[in-house]
Amino acid sequence: MQNENLVLLFSARDNAYSIIDHNLTEDEAKTSVSGLRKQGLPAFRMEQRSPHFLTDAGGCCACAKDIGASCLGETARRR
Numbered sequence: 001m002q003n004e005n006l007v008l009l010f011s012a013r014d015n016a017y018s019i020i021d022h023n024l025t026e027d028e029a030k031t032s033v034s035g036l037r038k039q040g041l042p043a044f045r046m047e048q049r050s051p052h053f054l055t056d057a058g059g060c061c062a063c064a065k066d067i068g069a070s071c072l073g074e075t076a077r078r079r
C-alpha cells in the first residue's frame, strides 16, 4: 500500500513551512510540486506517516507533525 503524500513550501528567509495540500497520491504530489516549481516556488513533497482526517490542509496539525513542526496555528501566533 502506498503512503499519502503532502506538498509544502519552505521559505528559508522566514524558516517557515506552508502546507499546500495533503492526502495526495505520489503522482498527484509530484505533479503539484513540479507545477509550483515552474512558478519559482520552493515546493517539496513528503510522505505522510498516516492519512490525515482534516480536508483543509492549511489548518491540519497532522501535516505539521509529519514535517516535524508544531501546529502551524500556534507557530504563526508565537512569532
Ligand SMILES: [Zn+2]
Binding pocket: 006, 022, 023, 052, 057, 060, 061, 062, 063, 064
Ligand atoms: Zn494534513
